[in-house]
Amino acid sequence: MVVKRYTGNNITEVMAKIKSDMGGEALIVSQRKVRKQGLWGLFSSKLIEITAAKEEKTRDDVNINTTSYYYDKRMGHPHNNSDKTEEILRELQKLKSSIDESKEKESPFRKMLTELDLSDELIEEIINTVKEGDITEEKAQKNLPKLLKPYLSVSSRELKGNVVLVGPTGVGKTTTIAKLAGRLSLIDKKSVGLITVDTYRIGAVEQLKTYAEIMNIPFKVVVTLKDMEEAIKELSHCDVVLIDTTGRSSKNSMQISELRAFIDKSKSKDIHLVISAGTKDKDVVNIIEAYKTLAYTRLIVTKLDETMTYGVILSIANAAKVPVSYITTGQNVPEDIQVPTKDKLVRLILKEDNLC
Ligand SMILES: Nc1nc2c(ncn2[C@@H]2O[C@H](COP(=O)(O)OP(=O)(O)OP(=O)(O)O)[C@@H](O)[C@H]2O)c(=O)[nH]1
Ligand SMILES: [Mg+2]
Known part of the structure; x- marks a missing residue:
């Protein structure tokens, strides 16, 4: 034969x-x-x-x-x-x-x-x-590290202007915004503004409002597109404006396109897709595809502390074809967030390193 x-x-x-x-x-x-x-x-x-x-x-x-x-x-x-x-x-x-x-x-x-x-x-x-x-x-x-590297990239470009976080429900968008706001205002001494289009549940608004009060930074709630326009104008003096959004199901394309209108109004060019390290492989592909209409530019992978293996980071990065900007490693605000290097991510994936 x-x-x-x-x-x-x-x-x-x-x-x-x-x-x-x-x-x-x-x-x-x-x-x-x-x-x-x-x-x-x-x-x-x-x-x-x-x-x-x-x-x-x-x-x-x-x-x-x-x-x-x-x-x-x-x-x-x-x-x-x-x-x-x-x-x-x-x-x-x-x-x-x-x-x-x-x-x-x-x-x-x-x-x-x-x-x-x-x-x-x-x-x-x-x-x-x-x-x-x-x-x-x-x-x-x-040579596995060398072999894996082409499948992912990182971006440590500093945050400035209007920055939006989008992603499925409960992945940690609001918590991550609080961590970023803390780092930017307390450590980097930048002037920071917060906007939330998280209008579906009162609790979600309160969550970010509380952080804004603790850190003494301006906070705006946006309900309509006009509100967004005004909030952006009012916060235009800030070095960075972090915009939080409500979690949208990747299965609901209506909700996602509705969000698109708010992002367009914000004129943001820095849109981070937030996705949990605990996401199943099949869901990763669906989320990455569904959110493509929002033209995300970077990725934030959350809840690394909740998994034992980090191979999903590679699957996410490979499917999304945009760089990873941050990884988050716990619920503590503002500590549990890191700007990873490519080497660090590959070492994590290969279990040659840990989160510390
Ligand atoms: N273990 C762990 N938990 C986290 C992390 N980031 C966020 N959380 C927790 O995840 C839960 C949901 O976080 P939120 O920030 O409210 O998530 P969200 O994406 O804003 O959720 P929605 O606004 O409902 O879409 C909270 O209990 C957070 O404390 C992380 O890095 N690790
Ligand atoms: Mg939220």
């Missing part, structure tokens, strides 16, 4: 390659999308990869054929048909063993990536990158 992989830009192109190389009897074993060759071509467009198989007569095949003939006779099947069936079954068995074998070979590296709690999609992507980059998995395992 000869098993070969072929790639091309589309199925027709790949099928033509298979036909010209293996002839018309080739069997299609599997089909998938892969990245273009090269370790650093991570964000390039995808190719179609088809694995095709074709029988190759060997002495072993002939021997097995004889054996199968023997069994056919014992089972009393009509010889010709069952011979064909046996042959197909045998080929499938061989194919299965060769797949099992290659899986076994991959397993230490795959196992390692799985233990880091990376999303399945990311694991496949990393394994493909390694394969296509002509690197052995042992080498990849040793």
